[in-house]
Amino acid sequence: MPLAARREERRARLVEAAFELFGTQGEAGVSVRAVCRACGLHARYFYESFADTGQLLGAVYDTVAAELSGRLLAALAAAGDDRAVRVRAGIRTVLDFSSADPRRGRVLFTEARANPVLAARRQAAQTALMDEVLHEETRTRPAVDPRLARVSAAMFTGAMVELAQQWLSGTLGDDLDAVVDHAARQLAPHVA
Template identity: 65%
Template sequence: MSSPTRWAGVPLADRRAERRSQLVAAAFEIFGTQGESGLSVRSVCRACEFNSRYFYESFADTDELLGAVYDEAAEEMSAVLEAAIAAAGDSAAERTRAGIRTVLGFGSADPRRGRVLFTEARTNPVLIVRRAATQDLLLRTTLAGGASHDHPTSSRVRAAMFTGAMVELALQWLSGNLGDDLDAVVDQAVASLARR
């Protein structure tokens, strides 16, 4: 377990921040590869070589830790998504394509992300709440990229339908039900939206 000399000379706030970061990284690995059954205070502390008191310094329980894992992954996806949409330019079709490709690619590039953000978020009580917040983020991002002449209600309806469909599309993609050709899936998704 972690020895006192490991943190010698490091300011208290920095020590706590570093330990918290290590706990989140360990939980991401454990939950992302083993699921909920593998995540415990003991397993995370073992992975970090920490005494359990360091766990409780940052988190009340594993639910709070799992929420932090989800939030970190969602924030990373949000940053990547916003950058991809901005880089796509002013074309609504290209922005939509960039958004779909980014969400699907982000989840599948690292299966742990997909598990945390989409797969396990269907059934885990902590992640269900977090997933609702992520859908709201996707909704806001979609609305921000909409045409300025759209009626506000019309824009919100389309955005809500798109974000709900995106979550289901991500689940189907990550489960392997749509094959393994990301470009083909994105093309089909964009074509389906264009027909609406």
């Protein structure tokens, strides 16, 4: 196996170990020693890929966010062009992805608020989501006032983050269909 491939394989093992530790124990469970022990690598291999655990946690966040993004794009593509159907598909995908494996939700929404590296990643992800929603708004409604489109995109993005946090905390119950239905009805006047 070429050296570059071995390095990439070791890096992937470190990220996977950190995902498991962070997702089950939180930031306190992620140390160089704990991650290396979990994936069976020497610390020198950690520093081959990462300067510190902050960089590693950033890689964990990026990995989980990219997986969510891929699933979200696939769900939206399958939903077609009907705006209401696309909104429902988006809400369902985010909530289902985040709760199907609680480690994902912890990385993306709950623990990401306290850690500065993850908070910065989360802010960048929120901005990217807002830009995508804004693009979708102007694509499907070209005559919409740009300021109103930006306000709608900001509100939708903020609402989705809060909805995900509340869903993951269990305060919305455990019926995903009911939560998606209610959220979609709340947004219906804005997506029709």
